Amino acid sequence: MKKIKIITMIVLIILVTMVSFFGVYTQVQNRMENQVRDYALDMDLGGARYIRLSVNTESTDVIKDANGNEVETDEEMTDEQLAQNGYTKESVPNNSAESLTVENYEKAKEIISKRLEGQVVGEYEISLDNETGDILVQIPENEYTDNFVSNINTVGKFEMIDSETKEVLMDNGDIRSVNLMYGASSSTSTSTTVYLNIEFNKTGSEKLENISNTYVEATEDTNTTENTNTTDNTTNTETENVTDNTSTDENTTANTTSGETNSTEEETTAKEITLRIDDTDIMTTSFDEPIGNGRLQLSIGSATTDADTLQDNLTQASAMATVLDSGNLPIQYDIATNEYIYSDITSTHIMYVAIAVGIILLIGLIIYIIRYRVNGLLSAIAFIGLISLYLLVIRYTNVSVSIQGIVGIIVTILLNYIFINKILSKIKKSEDSKKLETVKEAIKESYKEFFIKLVPICISIIAFCFISWTTISSFGMVMFWGVALIALYNYLITATMLKVKAEK
Amino acid sequence: MKQFIKSKQLKIILIILVIIAGIVMIAVKGFNFDLKYQDTQRVELYLQTEFNISDIKEITDDVFGSQKVMIQKVEVFEDSVSITTTSISDEQKSNLITKINEKYGTELTAEDTQVENIAHTRGRDIIKPYIIPFIVAVVATLVYLGIRYYKLNLVKVVAKSIGILLLTQILLFCIMAITRIPIGRLTIPMVLLVYLVTLYAMTNRFENNLNKKEIEEEKEKAKKK
Numbered sequence: 156m157k158k159i160k161i162i163t164m165i166v167l168i169i170l171v172t173m174v175s176f177f178g179v180y181t182q183v184q185n186r187m188e189n190q191v192r193d194y195a196l197d198m199d200l201g202g203a204r205y206i207r208l209s210v211n212t213e214s215t216d217v218i219k220d221a222n223g224n225e226v227e228t229d230e231e232m233t234d235e236q237l238a239q240n241g242y243t244k245e246s247v248p249n250n251s252a253e254s255l256t257v258e259n260y261e262k263a264k265e266i267i268s269k270r271l272e273g274q275v276v277g278e279y280e281i282s283l284d285n286e287t288g289d290i291l292v293q294i295p296e297n298e299y300t301d302n303f304v305s306n307i308n309t310v311g312k313f314e315m316i317d318s319e320t321k322e323v324l325m326d327n328g329d330i331r332s333v334n335l336m337y338g339a340s341s342s343t344s345t346s347t348t349v350y351l352n353i354e355f356n357k358t359g360s361e362k363l364e365n366i367s368n369t370y371v372e373a374t375e376d377t378n379t380t381e382n383t384n385t386t387d388n389t390t391n392t393e394t395e396n397v398t399d400n401t402s403t404d405e406n407t408t409a410n411t412t413s414g415e416t417n418s419t420e421e422e423t424t425a426k427e428i429t430l431r432i433d434d435t436d437i438m439t440t441s442f443d444e445p446i447g448n449g450r451l452q453l454s455i456g457s458a459t460t461d462a463d464t465l466q467d468n469l470t471q472a473s474a475m476a477t478v479l480d481s482g483n484l485p486i487q488y489d490i491a492t493n494e495y496i497y498s499d500i501t502s503t504h505i506m507y508v509a510i511a512v513g514i515i516l517l518i519g520l521i522i523y524i525i526r527y528r529v530n531g532l533l534s535a536i537a538f539i540g541l542i543s544l545y546l547l548v549i550r551y552t553n554v555s556v557s558i559q560g561i562v563g564i565i566v567t568i569l570l571n572y573i574f575i576n577k578i579l580s581k582i583k584k585s586e587d588s589k590k591l592e593t594v595k596e597a598i599k600e601s602y603k604e605f606f607i608k609l610v611p612i613c614i615s616i617i618a619f620c621f622i623s624w625t626t627i628s629s630f631g632m633v634m635f636w637g638v639a640l641i642a643l644y645n646y647l648i649t650a651t652m653l654k655v656k657a658e659k
Numbered sequence: 660m661k662q663f664i665k666s667k668q669l670k671i672i673l674i675i676l677v678i679i680a681g682i683v684m685i686a687v688k689g690f691n692f693d694l695k696y697q698d699t700q701r702v703e704l705y706l707q708t709e710f711n712i713s714d715i716k717e718i719t720d721d722v723f724g725s726q727k728v729m730i731q732k733v734e735v736f737e738d739s740v741s742i743t744t745t746s747i748s749d750e751q752k753s754n755l756i757t758k759i760n761e762k763y764g765t766e767l768t769a770e771d772t773q774v775e776n777i778a779h780t781r782g783r784d785i786i787k788p789y790i791i792p793f794i795v796a797v798v799a800t801l802v803y804l805g806i807r808y809y810k811l812n813l814v815k816v817v818a819k820s821i822g823i824l825l826l827t828q829i830l831l832f833c834i835m836a837i838t839r840i841p842i843g844r845l846t847i848p849m850v851l852l853v854y855l856v857t858l859y860a861m862t863n864r865f866e867n868n869l870n871k872k873e874i875e876e877e878k879e880k881a882k883k884k
Contacts, residue, residue, distance in 0.1 A: 199844050202731075207775070278788075284778040291777060492775075496741055497732040500844075501712060562848040566855055608862045612855055614803050615796040622795075624788040630851055 160655045161533070164648060168540030175543035192550045197557035197625050198278050200498050200505070203293040204300050207492035208267070208308055210255065210288040214246040227321060249487045259485040260288040266481045267292060267307060273477035274303055277555070277625035288486065295625070296495050302470060308488040310433050311478040315366070318427040318439050324366050329359025333479040335472050336452065337465075346458035349468040351475055353451045360449025367442040370426045432475065505561075512565060516542075519572055527579040530653055534575045537649040541571060541640060548636050559630035567637025570609070574641055575649065577601045582653070594657040598650045606642065613638060674830065681833020690836055693843025694727040694743065696780045701743040702752065702772055706763045709737050718758045719744070722751050747774050782842065789847060793854075797824065800858065808865045810872060820861060827857045 178189035195201075218226045221241045237244055264283045267290060271279045280293040294303060315325040336350040355363050430437045430453070438453065455475070456468035520538060523531035545567065549556065581597035616638065619631025712730050719728045719742060726744050733739035742755070753769040760767055801817055808816045831853050835842065 280780055281784060282778045282780045284776060287776075289776075289778070495734055497737070499729045499731050558844050559848045559851060562852055566852065608859065608866055610807070611800045611803055611858050611862050614799045615855070615858065618796040618799050619792055622792040624792065626847065627789060627792045630848075 157655055157658055161652060164652055165536055168536055168543070168648070171540055171547070172543040175547050191547070194550055195553055195555045197555045197560070197629055198293065198295045198498075199558050199626070200500055200556065202296060202495060202497040204296050204304065205492060205494055205496045206292045206294070206304060206307060206490060208290040208292065208488040209491040211249045211487040211489045214248045217245050217247045218242050219245060254486055255288060257285050260285060263484050263486050263488065264290055266484055269481035270306060270477050271303065273481055274306070274473065275623060276303055277623060277628075290488065302474065304490070304493060306474045306478055308484070308490055309478050310487055311481065311483040312433050313479055313483070314431040316429050316431060318429045324428060325359060325362050327479070327483045329355050329362055330479060331356040331359065333476045335469070335476045337469065344458065346460045347465055348458040349455045349465070349472045350452045351455055351472050353453070353479070355449045355451070363446050363449060363451065366428060367444070367446040370428050370441050371443065371445070432479070508561065512568070516568060523575070523579065527583060529656060530579055530582060533652045533656060534579060534649055537645070537652055538571065538575060540648060541644045542568065544644060545637060545640050548640065549633060552632070552636060554632040554636070555625050555629045556633070557626040557629040559626045560633040563630045563633030563637065567634060567641065570637070571641050571645070574601065574605050574645065577605055578649070578653070589657060591654060591657040594653050598653070609638065674826070677830060677833050677837070681836045684836040690782070690842045691839045692779065693841040694729050694745065695843055696785065697745065698779045699743050699745055699777045700747045701741060701775045701777055702747060702755070703733060703739055703741050704756070704759055704767060704772065705739045706759065706765060707738055708763060710740065710763065714762065715740055715742070718755065718762065722755045722758065743777065804862070804865065808869055811865060811868055816865065823861055824854065824857055827853050
């Protein structure tokens with residue numbers, strides 16, 4: 156019975172070891188594919204998206220009137236038309252010579268860093284060439300990378316302008332923070348709307364209050380024979396000050412009231428404002444009531460129940476929030492290079508490290524066997540099982556493995572070695588090392604002594620687990636699972652094997 | 660006892676010497692940064708075929724000699740190579756291209772191959788993301804140590820812990836400066852390793868001291884009875 160128990164455990168360990176080190180292969184379309192999940196690697200090991208941002212050197216044609224004021228026109232004007240209107244065309248560099256300073260390069264670098272942090276990029280590297288202003292960014296390659304790249308060089312210029320006069324009423328300087336909100340579009344609806352919540356600073360709040368008083372919607376009644384009643388959609392009773400991007404431009408919503416024979420039509424004659432981001436009109440609207448709380452909430456996309464659409468809206472709003480929150484780039488940048496580059500640390504390098512660790516461990520396990528005989532042999536077998544299971548746990552818990560993570564694995568192996576050695580040496584030192592009670596007592600004491608000393612390390616690794624920076628959280632997570640396995644696995648397997656061996 | 664004091668004194672003298680030598684080295688030569696964090700130059704070559712890093716390494720060893728070189732595969736098809744080194748002269752560039760053309764049958768020209776300048780990553784940018792996590796971890800650990808070993812004098816335990824943790828990290832950086840171990844991707848793992856080892860050794864010491872104190876207290880109580 157004693158032998159069967161031990162053999163069963165050894166067979167289980169061999170099975171786990173085979174799965175962990177060699178994998179489970181099944182046939183997929185005429186080829187054998189390993190069904191065991193691969194390791195998730197971080198930027199240092201798995202490669203990175205390499206983005207070179209270079210200072211834009213292009214110029215834009217600007218049309219100016221006789222007084223030197225900029226004229227905004229959508230149509231392409233010929234030289235004759237320009238001359239007829241008394242306009243002149245000037246080629247203005249997108250980045251003025253005065254703006255190309257080291258201070259602005261540094262500011263741009265800081266803003267890009269903020270954007271990456273705002274979009275919770277777990278790890279990035281950024282460097283600046285002070286002479287050319289070129290910024291080199293390296294971020295991990297995953298499903299979100301393209302989204303990050305698309306926002307990285309957005310200038311992020313926010314403007315609230317008068318729709319008619321084009322006078323700038325508010326800009327980035329008035330913004331305190333921008334964040335993302337979402338909620339049910341109405342109390343009865345199951346659809347969700349995503350909002351961009353812009354909080355203005357003191358000056359901005361005052362400006363917004365004045366603007367919302369000035370650009371308030373005015374209505375006048377006119378007799379009509381139609382059975383319709385138009386209202387402005389900017390009024391939203393559920394969410395304070397919410398303006399809807401999808402319908403405010405129309406400014407009217409059909410609202411049929413049945414049973415009326417005569418009705419009136421309310422024509423809106425509002426002064427309108429236009430919200431612009433990077434010179435692109437986002438929406439044109441007016442206010443139905445003054446805004447005194449210094450907050451403006453803009454709905455992004457339409458209310459939806461579809462998870463994919465909602466995710467798209469969230470991604471879009473999150474990107475806009477991050478760009479606006481981080482401030483506008485003082486310099487216009489172009490993406491000169493955008494490519495995925497593998498790490499210079501190849502699988503061969505990792506293999507060398509694994510072989511070196513394996514050889515050292517093997518020597519350590521041989522020492523166990525020489526010093527503690529059968530107990531040493533059983534512990535050595537259990538040790539191999541622990542490493543195999545540990546590597547599987549790391550893969551299936553989606554822990555991103557970094558160089559720090561590899562160090563975490565090595566530290567865990569070292570800690571387990573110390574722990575097992577403690578148990579074995581206590582058993583050996585006891586008067587009757589073959590007695591079950593002695594073995595139990597040795598295991599109990601070892602657990603108490605070892606884990607009480609490990610508490611500070613556990614506190615630190617738990618703290619590291621909650622950090623968003625991938626390399627440090629990788630270390631924390633790897634160590635967390637390592638320590639958890641040392642406690643559980645050794646209790647269930649190693650200790651049981653030693654106890655079974657000690658049984659009469 | 661005398662021998663113990665002597666060995667302790669020797670250790671202190673050794674630590675002081677290492678720190679002084681480290682500070683002098685940092686002041687005179689600074690840290691030795693890894694190629695990845697230095698001002699470098701890079702060329703990217705389209706080889707039109709999959710290749711082995713070791714083959715490229717042979718060529719770069721020949722062209723760049725003792726210069727540190729970083730070789731990376733580019734994009735999913737792995738048919739382009741990125742070669743980064745401290746500096747690439749025109750002669751080295753044309754030499755490299757000639758050798759690549761010979762090896763892979765490509766028709767690359769020096770004129771069409773651009774050398775890209777890569778600015779260094781600043782030390783503070785490398786360290787920045789780790790500062791808060793370390794402060795959080797250390798503070799949480801110190802709180803625990805203070806509570807667990809209050810019998811050994813709370814202020815003493817906390818001060819000693821901070822001192823030892825700081826000292827070991829300073830020693831690590833001094834040794835790195837003296838031995839010219841590059842500051843790079845292995846630096847933070849080394850810092851973490853030293854931190855954990857120090858923490859374990861320190862707790863072990865405190866635990867032993869606490870046990871001794873508790874035994875002494877019990878003995879005293881027994882005597883009084």
